[in-house]
Amino acid sequence: MSRIRRFFARRETYLRHLREIETGTIEYDSHSDDVCLAPGVTLTDAHIQIVLQRPYLADSWPPYLRARIGLPPLRAGEDDDFIERFW
Numbered sequence: 001m002s003r004i005r006r007f008f009a010r011r012e013t014y015l016r017h018l019r020e021i022e023t024g025t026i027e028y029d030s031h032s033d034d035v036c037l038a039p040g041v042t043l044t045d046a047h048i049q050i051v052l053q054r055p056y057l058a059d060s061w062p063p064y065l066r067a068r069i070g071l072p073p074l075r076a077g078e079d080d081d082f083i084e085r086f087w
Contacts, residue, residue, distance in 0.1 A: 017046050021057050026065065035065060 024037030035043050048069050051058045055071055063073050 013046070014050070017044075017050055021047055021050060026061050 020037050020041055024041060026043075027036050027038065028034075029036045029039075029042070032042065037043055037047065051069065052071070058066055058069075058071055059074065066073060
């Protein structure tokens with residue numbers, strides 16, 4: 001029974017981190033001198049692992065941050081607005 005609880009706890013944590021990445025915007029926190037997803041939500045290794053698995057989540061991130069976590073930079077045509085690609 002404890003294995004099931006641990007599995008669901010890990011799954012809930014993963015989904016919470018994924019939700020924070022999807023809804024958060026990258027900000028610079030001057031108090032902690034670090035990059036945050038939102039006020040009070042620091043960018044952790046768990047967030048970075050999720051982004052490395054799903055690179056499209058970091059499309060709106062600044063190029064220096066993408067390079068810092070190991071993602072390739074976006075090509076010039078890929079950073080346009082989604083609608084602009086089809087018109």
